[in-house]
Amino acid sequence: MVSNSLSLNKLKTIISYIAAIMTVIAFMVFVALRQTDDFSFEPFFPYRNVILNGIKNTIFVSIISLLGSMVLGFILYLLQKSKIKYFNALIDVFTEIIYGTPLLVLIIVTAFLIGPAFNSYNRNLFGVLALIIYMSPYMKNVYKAAFSSISHDQYLAMDLFGFTSFQRYFYIIIPQVIRILMPPLMNNFSLIIKGSALLNLLSYPELFFTIDVAQSRNFAYVEGYILMWGLYLLITIPLSQFTKYIERKLSL
Amino acid sequence: MKLEITGINHTYDVDVLKDLNFSLDNHNSIAIIGVSGSGKSTLLRLMSGLEKPTSGTIKINDLSVDNPEYKKHVGFVFQQHNLFPHLSLKRNITLILEKTRNKPKEEAEETAMKYLKLLHLEDQVNKLPKNVSGGQAQRASIARALSVDPEIIFLDEPTASLDPILTHEVLTAVEELKGLGKSFIFVTHVLSFVKDFADYVIYMHEGKIHECGIPDILENPKTNELNEFMKKVR
Numbered sequence: 001m002v003s004n005s006l007s008l009n010k011l012k013t014i015i016s017y018i019a020a021i022m023t024v025i026a027f028m029v030f031v032a033l034r035q036t037d038d039f040s041f042e043p044f045f046p047y048r049n050v051i052l053n054g055i056k057n058t059i060f061v062s063i064i065s066l067l068g069s070m071v072l073g074f075i076l077y078l079l080q081k082s083k084i085k086y087f088n089a090l091i092d093v094f095t096e097i098i099y100g101t102p103l104l105v106l107i108i109v110t111a112f113l114i115g116p117a118f119n120s121y122n123r124n125l126f127g128v129l130a131l132i133i134y135m136s137p138y139m140k141n142v143y144k145a146a147f148s149s150i151s152h153d154q155y156l157a158m159d160l161f162g163f164t165s166f167q168r169y170f171y172i173i174i175p176q177v178i179r180i181l182m183p184p185l186m187n188n189f190s191l192i193i194k195g196s197a198l199l200n201l202l203s204y205p206e207l208f209f210t211i212d213v214a215q216s217r218n219f220a221y222v223e224g225y226i227l228m229w230g231l232y233l234l235i236t237i238p239l240s241q242f243t244k245y246i247e248r249k250l251s252l
Numbered sequence: 253m254k255l256e257i258t259g260i261n262h263t264y265d266v267d268v269l270k271d272l273n274f275s276l277d278n279h280n281s282i283a284i285i286g287v288s289g290s291g292k293s294t295l296l297r298l299m300s301g302l303e304k305p306t307s308g309t310i311k312i313n314d315l316s317v318d319n320p321e322y323k324k325h326v327g328f329v330f331q332q333h334n335l336f337p338h339l340s341l342k343r344n345i346t347l348i349l350e351k352t353r354n355k356p357k358e359e360a361e362e363t364a365m366k367y368l369k370l371l372h373l374e375d376q377v378n379k380l381p382k383n384v385s386g387g388q389a390q391r392a393s394i395a396r397a398l399s400v401d402p403e404i405i406f407l408d409e410p411t412a413s414l415d416p417i418l419t420h421e422v423l424t425a426v427e428e429l430k431g432l433g434k435s436f437i438f439v440t441h442v443l444s445f446v447k448d449f450a451d452y453v454i455y456m457h458e459g460k461i462h463e464c465g466i467p468d469i470l471e472n473p474k475t476n477e478l479n480e481f482m483k484k485v486r
Binding site: 156157159172252 | 300301302323326330332337338380
């Protein structure tokens with residue numbers, strides 16, 4: 001009886017999800033057909049390699065930004081924990097400023113103001129740098145949450161059993177921190193992927209930019225926007241599902 | 253076990269322990285009781301060397317507790333199991349034996365299994381702490397404390413976070429350890445356990461040792477405070 005009602009519940013859930021997805025697709029079909037009579041992705045076929053490259057560039061630039069912001073975030077975390085008041089203040093001010101700045105504005109300021117001030121006109125480089133800077137306070141918080149989740153009593157236990165400093169980090173602290181770190185890290189990765197679309201502003205050939213270019217040649221705007229949207233979801237939704245899986249798997 | 257406490261004061265924000273002087277010999281199972289805030293857990297933590305007193309000295313078996321050598325003779329069971337959450341019950345023990353006691357893998361494994369069996373956990377050894385019951389985790393934590401072969405085992409309200417059935421399960425397991433030849437010092441609210449297991453009772457009140465003696469003092473308290481305490485706990 002119990003297993004029967006369980007599987008019935010599961011079936012209901014699956015049907016509900018299918019219905020929900022169909023609703024969204026129906027809405028999109030309605031929107032598309034209101035503006036074009038012969039909806040087709042065919043005009044984008046000649047640009048498939050360019051678009052594929054755009055996807056690669058989006059993923060590449062996002063991974064670089066993720067790694068960069070992990071490093072910068074960790075430095076911010078250490079400075080915030082530092083006993084030197086000036087560093088604490090600096091991190092506070094920096095964090096407030098970044099929280100208050102739209103990513104779009106940060107990218108423009110970094111690439112068009114800060115870069116040239118250092119005699120660099122490498123916009124792509126400064127665009128990525130802007131993404132890294134933008135994400136670093138969020139990464140700092142991820143580290144903070146992960147490290148503070150190890151209780152005081154655990155440190156007392158390590159002390160009592162006589163673990164050396166290296167052993168503490170290697171066998172006990174870091175393995176736990178990584179487990180706690182992974183899900184929010186991957187959420188941030190998703191934020192970065194979405195944020196990287198703004199790099200089209202600097203003519204960096206990522207996904208948004210390549211479709212934008214294709215659209216300006218084949219004039220298939222409706223199909224182009226839907227393709228663009230779909231392709232982003234194709235990257236981000238599996239990622240978020242994978243994050244949920246990892247979260248279940250690694251939780252302590 | 254020989255216990256000497258000389259001029260202990262301990263302060264967090266307020267005075268927790270006030271000028272404690274106490275000595276005791278030839279008792280191997282000491283219970284510390286008292287209301288919350290009486291300083292009993294603090295006294296236990298100081299005696300175990302987990303925390304350092306603001307002033308004063310504690311010697312156990314003629315060894316000062318701030319001697320680095322002392323920690324090797326001590327096992328501690330925390331209020332909440334305090335196992336390392338990312339390691340299985342067995343690995344919680346073998347890691348300590350391999351890394352801090354330099355035992356070879358096989359020996360560590362053998363010792364871990366021996367103590368986990370002793371606490372009836374042989375079917376749970378590969379599970380993570382989050383996947384076993386609170387009572388099982390607490391028993392694993394007792395096995396971990398025993399595995400380094402300490403002379404003295406401290407238990408800080410080991411059943412405070414457990415329901416009555418799990419409390420009984422854990423305390424029964426502790427009583428079975430009587431034959432191991434270890435000394436026990438423990439804080440608990442379970443008076444039936446004190447009567448069964450302790451051979452000496454310390455009653456703490458407002459940061460001082462208010463009354464102490466063999467467990468019979470619980471039946472015939474000399475001071476009003478212990479009398480009141482016994483009435484309330486019953």
